[in-house]
Amino acid sequence: MTLPIYFDYAASTPVDRRVADAMHDCLRDPGGHGNPSATIHAFGREAGGKVEYARAQVAALINAPPDAIIWTSSATESDNLAIIGAARFRSAAGRHIVTAVTEHPAVLDSCRYLERENFRVTYLRPDALGIIDPETVRAALTPETILVSIMHVNNEIGVIQDIAAIGAICRAANVLFHVDAAQSAGRLPIDVGAQAIDLLSLSAQKIYGPKGVGALFLNRHRIGRVEPLFHGGGQERGLRSGTIPTHQVVGMGKAYEIAAELREQGAEQVTTLRDRLWRGVSGIPGVLLNGHPTRRVCHILSVSVTGVEGESLHYALQDIAVSAGSACATASAEPSAVLRSIGRSDELARSTVRFSFGRETTAEEVDFAVDCFEQAVAHLRSIAPSSGTALA
Amino acid sequence: MTVSKEPYAPIVAEYFERVPLAGPLDDRGDDDGADATADLFSGAAGHREHGTEVIFHARIRDRRIEEIRYQVFGCPHTIAACGLAAEGLTGQPVDALRKLTPASLAELLVLPAEKMGRMLVIQDALRNCFLAWDNRGLG
Numbered sequence: 001m002t003l004p005i006y007f008d009y010a011a012s013t014p015v016d017r018r019v020a021d022a023m024h025d026c027l028r029d030p031g032g033h034g035n036p037s038a039t040i041h042a043f044g045r046e047a048g049g050k051v052e053y054a055r056a057q058v059a060a061l062i063n064a065p066p067d068a069i070i071w072t073s074s075a076t077e078s079d080n081l082a083i084i085g086a087a088r089f090r091s092a093a094g095r096h097i098v099t100a101v102t103e104h105p106a107v108l109d110s111c112r113y114l115e116r117e118n119f120r121v122t123y124l125r126p127d128a129l130g131i132i133d134p135e136t137v138r139a140a141l142t143p144e145t146i147l148v149s150i151m152h153v154n155n156e157i158g159v160i161q162d163i164a165a166i167g168a169i170c171r172a173a174n175v176l177f178h179v180d181a182a183q184s185a186g187r188l189p190i191d192v193g194a195q196a197i198d199l200l201s202l203s204a205q206k207i208y209g210p211k212g213v214g215a216l217f218l219n220r221h222r223i224g225r226v227e228p229l230f231h232g233g234g235q236e237r238g239l240r241s242g243t244i245p246t247h248q249v250v251g252m253g254k255a256y257e258i259a260a261e262l263r264e265q266g267a268e269q270v271t272t273l274r275d276r277l278w279r280g281v282s283g284i285p286g287v288l289l290n291g292h293p294t295r296r297v298c299h300i301l302s303v304s305v306t307g308v309e310g311e312s313l314h315y316a317l318q319d320i321a322v323s324a325g326s327a328c329a330t331a332s333a334e335p336s337a338v339l340r341s342i343g344r345s346d347e348l349a350r351s352t353v354r355f356s357f358g359r360e361t362t363a364e365e366v367d368f369a370v371d372c373f374e375q376a377v378a379h380l381r382s383i384a385p386s387s388g389t390a391l392a
Numbered sequence: 393m394t395v396s397k398e399p400y401a402p403i404v405a406e407y408f409e410r411v412p413l414a415g416p417l418d419d420r421g422d423d424d425g426a427d428a429t430a431d432l433f434s435g436a437a438g439h440r441e442h443g444t445e446v447i448f449h450a451r452i453r454d455r456r457i458e459e460i461r462y463q464v465f466g467c468p469h470t471i472a473a474c475g476l477a478a479e480g481l482t483g484q485p486v487d488a489l490r491k492l493t494p495a496s497l498a499e500l501l502v503l504p505a506e507k508m509g510r511m512l513v514i515q516d517a518l519r520n521c522f523l524a525w526d527n528r529g530l531g
Binding site for chain 2: 307308309311312315316345346347350379380382383384385
């Protein structure tokens with residue numbers, strides 16, 4: 001076993017060898033260097049063909065028509081384009097947006113940006129298990145509401161929101177519905193039609209594709225366009241100017257094709273490993289599961305542990321690459337808003353570990369992680385004062 | 393795998409792992425049956441809810457720190473600083489408890505500026521340990 005062992009697949013996955021090969025072939029292809037928009041000549045048409053093939057591969061995973069896919073640089077850009085672009089485009093119809101405090105910063109910061117443009121934003125709170133009740137979405141809607149943005153799977157604690165129910169509520173109220181699916185694409189079934197999704201943000205790097213490319217699904221029947229954030233060459237039907245990076249989108253397309261093939265089998269395998277790790281660490285006193293016990297994605301396990309300081313816990317876990325599951329990467333950073341919103345104290349929010357699992361994770365590695373975690377907690381508790389220690 | 397930058401200085405890593413002199417001080421007395429806790433003094437500072445809590449326990453005899461231990465809830469720098477302080481204070485005159493400066497610990501640990509407050513917690517705990525001794529009127 002080579003150390004450290006990777007348990008941070010929710011942050012980023014390795015590039016699948018088949019994806020890397022497809023990208024490599026694209027870069028080495030003598031004709032692949034053409035600008036995909038330069039369809040006037042053969043080089044451009046060849047590159048353009050690869051781009052359109054990849055677009056269809058991505059669209060297939062979410063049951064969307066290929067022409068509803070817009071290439072971006074990342075899910076973060078997709079979130080920005082969806083929220084800012086849709087709000088500006090629909091501003092004549094209203095200036096109210098509904099989202100949740102548990103959303104990714106790319107959503108929350110886009111909403112805060114819009115507040116500076118005199119949009120009003122309602123930030124819903126989840127219940128103690130991290131679930132946004134669809135009825136709270138319904139209750140938050142006003143005649144001024146133009147957009148609801150709720151993520152499919154929470155990136156910190158892995159809970160799954162009832163996207164179909166929220167989508168139905170939005171559709172009935174004629175409000176646009178945006179979903180950040182960075183953590184769910186390739187792991188959970190997504191059907192943009194059945195789930196009444198109008199805008200969907202996608203990432204490549206979360207499912208064994210390359211960094212630097214993402215996509216936005218745009219339901220053209222519900223919203224003809226969004227206000228672009230980038231201006232220039234008019235690529236992507238004028239919604240996202242900038243030369244399309246052929247090899248990047250080819251990589252994303254291949255990653256999505258593989259994800260479609262492996263989703264069910266991969267989810268079963270990863271769920272088994274996630275549950276094995278939980279069984280191992282849940283026996284340690286003071287270890288708490290964050291989020292809903294069953295409505296959770298296969299690849300994320302978030303636990304908080306009492307009686308240990310967060311930074312030291314993470315340092316003691318140097319042999320396994322995990323995430324803090326919070327933004328407190330530096331001494332001055334605030335504890336995670338997601339964890340605070342489900343009722344964890346600052347102290348517990350800081351002593352939170354997010355394990356995330358992938359195709360390469362093995363049972364042996366999981367058992368090693370359990371041992372590391374147990375030893376780290378024991379080490380730190382052995383030197384800590386008892387809670388409420390009274391001094392003579 | 394090549395790690396581009398270690399987040400802590402080697403001395404922090406060493407003291408974090410080894411935690412020399414960590415733990416409570418046992419209350420064993422002398423063989424003559426004297427009060428086992430008569431020369432034990434403790435000083436605490438910080439709050440767990442704020443991320444740092446430190447307690448020093450010292451056995452002080454004849455104005456000298458015969459033994460010192462600590463219990464700590466804190467970041468790796470804080471844990472390492474407690475170990476360094478305890479090692480450095482063992483055998484020193486009792487006045488050393490109030491003379492140890494945060495700057496001296498910070499320099500040894502290559503401490504980020506934003507963490508200086510945690511060294512102040514250690515300083516406060518040591519000073520409170522000194523005060524516990526001083527208030528007993530043994531000086």
